[in-house]
Amino acid sequence: MTGRRSLSTGRRHSGGNGAACPVTALTGPAGARTEGVASSADAVPELARPDGAEPAGAAPGTARLARAARRRDRRVYWRAHPFLFALLAATRGRPFRRIGRTVLVHDPDAYREVLTRLPLDRTAPGTTGGAARSALGAKGPGDAGVLFDQEGGEHRAVRRGLARGLGTAGIEELRELWRPLFADRLEPLSSGGTVDVVALARELSGTVVCALLDSPASPRAVAAAAAEVAAASVRSELPGPPRPGATAAVARATTRLRQLLGGEGDDALSAMVAVAAVNTTVAALPRAAAWCADAALWEQASDDTLRRSLVGELLRVTAASPLLPRVAAADGAVGGCPVRAGDRVLLVARHAVGAHRDDPDALHPAPAGVARLVFGAGPHTCPGAALARALLEDLLAAMAPYRPAVVRAEVDRRAALPGWRTLTVRAGVRR
Numbered sequence: 273m274t275g276r277r278s279l280s281t282g283r284r285h286s287g288g289n290g291a292a293c294p295v296t297a298l299t300g301p302a303g304a305r306t307e308g309v310a311s312s313a314d315a316v317p318e319l320a321r322p323d324g325a326e327p328a329g330a331a332p333g334t335a336r337l338a339r340a341a342r343r344r345d346r347r348v349y350w351r352a353h354p355f356l357f358a359l360l361a362a363t364r365g366r367p368f369r370r371i372g373r374t375v376l377v378h379d380p381d382a383y384r385e386v387l388t389r390l391p392l393d394r395t396a397p398g399t400t401g402g403a404a405r406s407a408l409g410a411k412g413p414g415d416a417g418v419l420f421d422q423e424g425g426e427h428r429a430v431r432r433g434l435a436r437g438l439g440t441a442g443i444e445e446l447r448e449l450w451r452p453l454f455a456d457r458l459e460p461l462s463s464g465g466t467v468d469v470v471a472l473a474r475e476l477s478g479t480v481v482c483a484l485l486d487s488p489a490s491p492r493a494v495a496a497a498a499a500e501v502a503a504a505s506v507r508s509e510l511p512g513p514p515r516p517g518a519t520a521a522v523a524r525a526t527t528r529l530r531q532l533l534g535g536e537g538d539d540a541l542s543a544m545v546a547v548a549a550v551n552t553t554v555a556a557l558p559r560a561a562a563w564c565a566d567a568a569l570w571e572q573a574s575d576d577t578l579r580r581s582l583v584g585e586l587l588r589v590t591a592a593s594p595l596l597p598r599v600a601a602a603d604g605a606v607g608g609c610p611v612r613a614g615d616r617v618l619l620v621a622r623h624a625v626g627a628h629r630d631d632p633d634a635l636h637p638a639p640a641g642v643a644r645l646v647f648g649a650g651p652h653t654c655p656g657a658a659l660a661r662a663l664l665e666d667l668l669a670a671m672a673p674y675r676p677a678v679v680r681a682e683v684d685r686r687a688a689l690p691g692w693r694t695l696t697v698r699a700g701v702r703r
Contacts, residue, residue, distance in 0.1 A: 360623070368382050386598065386617055396599035446662075447662065450479060461671075494533065498547045499687065503686050504522045552660065556586075560667075565676055566678065574672035584640070587646055587661065589630070590627070597616065599615070624645050626642070681694065
């Protein structure tokens with residue numbers, strides 16, 4: 273790859289039920305009283321039949337393995353974000369729910385409606401666009417912007433620039449870089465050794481970013497810097513009183529990333545590409561590998577016909593960005609629930625795609641229109657969706673012959689997105 277790419281220019285998942293807007297009041301000095309919200313203890317279990325029976329037609333042990341896989345995967349939420357995960361789980365009984373000036377959206381139809389019909393303020397504090405704009409240094413209306421904060425022609429022009437590297441031809445070029453990387457880094461599995469899938473995902477994401485931006489930097493250094501920008505940004509955006517040094521930490525991390533990437537002009541946008549690509553890749557790919565190992569999905573992963581379907585299912589169930597914060601720019605409605613300008617809208621992608629309920633199944637995948645919601649909807653759909661699918665498809669193809677099992681997993685409590693700090697695997701029975 274040569275030349276810098278220009279970045280400047282139905283068995284499940286039923287839709288919404290049309291229910292009227294349910295309003296939950298949190299009152300008292302600490303917001304202790306709730307109306308119509310189950311306790312987090314009641315909401316936590318996401319397992320199937322309480323008697324442990326297998327679903328009809330399932331292979332022996334399938335349900336047990338799926339439960340084990342789900343228990344492990346939920347750790348990335350409970351260990352890193354216990355209060356938030358409990359709140360979201362406790363409110364998911366209804367398609368959408370208002371808590372003060374915040375509307376939580378769990379239903380796929382309402383989720384899609386917010387992203388395609390409700391006017392949104394994409395630079396508001398606390399939103400993805402606002403946080404990215406603040407963290408990456410795009411301060412004024414004349415700046416190039418960071419994609420998440422853009423609308424109209426400006427947004428379309430940037431997407432066209434990104435499409436040159438993230439389209440079919442660009443992905444095939446990138447595959448020439450990452451396929452040898454997979455072969456080399458997974459080779460220890462052939463001799464009884466172990467591989468940390470998180471370390472592999474970090475190097476992989478850094479390699480992709482450096483290729484997309486034509487940067488000579490170390491892929492591992494870029495990945496570490498991009499992860500730190502996202503983690504520092506999340507810490508600075510947490511509710512509550514300002515944290516001393518949080519803003520300065522974001523600035524230092526951003527400066528470090530930009531220095532690594534180099535280049536002029538579109539620094540904020542280039543940094544955004546790095547931050548988005550690294551953090552979603554490092555969050556999603558190891559979790560997907562853990563699901564395959566724990567739920568015995570390597571047979572499906574090794575099948576050239578089923579693998580692509582399995583990729584879609586794993587990206588759905590891992591939902592790398594499980595929560596999308598937005599702010600309404602004008603009055604409107606979501607599934608009959610009135611929304612006022614300035615209301616915060618929390619889109620729970622994990623629930624909208626049924627990740628909390630339906631295990632990945634390449635033989636009976638979720639409808640494509642539902643599964644794709646993990647990448648958003650409408651003109652702001654993630655431009656890296658095809659890249660994410662290709663990365664995971666090739667990773668599964670490379671790992672499947674080893675039938676790896678997880679021997680060690682540690683949650684990353686500092687990461688911006690739910691994920692593993694380490695996920696060490698060792699080969700099982702070779703096929």
